[in-house]
Amino acid sequence: MKKLFVLAVAALMVACAPKKQQTCCEHQHPCFAYDATIYELNTRQFTPEGTFQAAEQELPRLKELGVDIIWIMPIQPIGVLERKGGLGSYYAIKDYCAFNPEFGTRADFASFLNKAHELGIKVILDWVANHTSPDHAWTLNDGWHMRDSLGNLVVNYDWYDIAELNYDNQDMRAAMKQAMHWWMDSIGIDGFRCDVAMEIPTDFWNDVMGELRTTHPKMFTLAEAEVPAHTETAFDMYYGWELHHLMNGVAKGEKTVEDLWGYFAKADTIFPAKAIRMNFTSNHDENSWNGTEFERMGDAASTMAAFCYAVPGMPLIYTGQEYANEKRLRFFDKDTVVANPEAAQIKMYTNLNAFRAANPALRSNELGAKMERIATEAANVFACLRQTEENTVVGLFNFSADSVEVADVVIPAGLYTTPCGQEVEVAEGTAFTLAPWECRLMGK
DSSP states (O other), X not given: OOOSOOGGXXXXXXXXXXXXXXXXXXXXXXXXXXXXXEEEEOHHHHSSSOSHHHHHHHHHHHHHHTOOEEEEOOOSOBOOXXXXXXXXXXXXXXXXXXXXXXXXXXXXXXXXXXXXXXXXXXXXXXXXXXXXXXXXXXXXXTTSBOBOTTSOBOOOTTOTTOEEBOTXXXXXXXXXXXXXXXXXXXXXXXXXXXXXXGGSOHHXXXXXXXXXXXXXXXXXXEEXXXXXXXXXXXXXXXXXXXXXXXXXXXXXXXXXXXXXXXXXXXXHHHSOTTOEEEEOSOOHHIIIIIOOHHHHHGGGHHHHHHHHHHSSSEEEEETTGGGTOOSOXXXXXXXXXXXXXXXXXXXXXXXXHXXXXXXXXXXXXXXXXXXXXXXXXXXXXXXXEXXXXXXXXXXXXXXXXXXXXXXXXXXXXXXXXXXXXXXXXXXXXXXXXXXXXXXXXXXX
């Protein structure tokens, strides 16, 4: 069995719970987004029942974990024609304005949503605007889908269970907007995560999000894309794919600390200052197709999780990561995550979420602090500082399989607190010995 965690983050797994700060604001994003943690909920695999009702019972647990936003994977009916597997892909939608009976009814989802809102958790829906199932009613409308020279529905990649939509058709665009309005206006969700957003014209996203924000100014939007133009108007947050792949590479010894700093410098220049990056060690695609974080990152997995909290952006937890799930979840069939209430990752994520909430420097964008590099000759150590007038956060990450002593870093002196609540006195000349893949994260 793979090691679920290492000495690298042992300190993060000691119980503690700093109080989450409640700061509302009138800024570029909804106020809840600035110090939020987002959780991707895979309804089918989240509980043995795989239903809204069962998921609702787990919401207090997610609240205790420190989750602020739930991104729920698509919950509409799945097409039957060309279906993959026994249950099909969530992303092969047959009806945009209905509920998948596998998960429950509209009333069941309303109860789930109401409970989430009672707990102060926002819920955004995974929106699949690029394609439908081949048996969606829209395929009967002339010109609403892409077709080849023979009139056949266009299939890209090996996605034979879906049919690509035609965004040159204004009637289709209007119907798509209407469906999105229905979920916001009638169902009451808090926003959207938009699937393969880069495959859809940016002007559509600008139009529909602009319309929705006139009546829902606090809606939150996430693009499954890494396109700077998306975050100028339509989207609050983008996927940090490039950073994620660099993290995988660092864990395998194929990329370096310098590669990471080079990425952050580039991202700061090409993305709007207001753009929030989503930082992650896993998600449904990575888990099912490329492997768990333990497969891809090995002993670095937990340190990389902490890294997602230290650097600018919003951290993501995927279904089962808090239980140290070690299996690739099947995508088209039932494959329940095994609940492990004793998993050390529960404490780790709880502490990291509380630490993020207690340290304003870690907030996103204009409410937080920019990340500065702390100079060190230790080539495999990523040393960073995020500092406001009232708050300082220091992160030291040993991205190697060897122990290293860091004696040359200049860190603001003072009494720091770690995610587990341990106090650390730092004076001029304080040296740190980091075990393989160990991190030191502390704030004052």
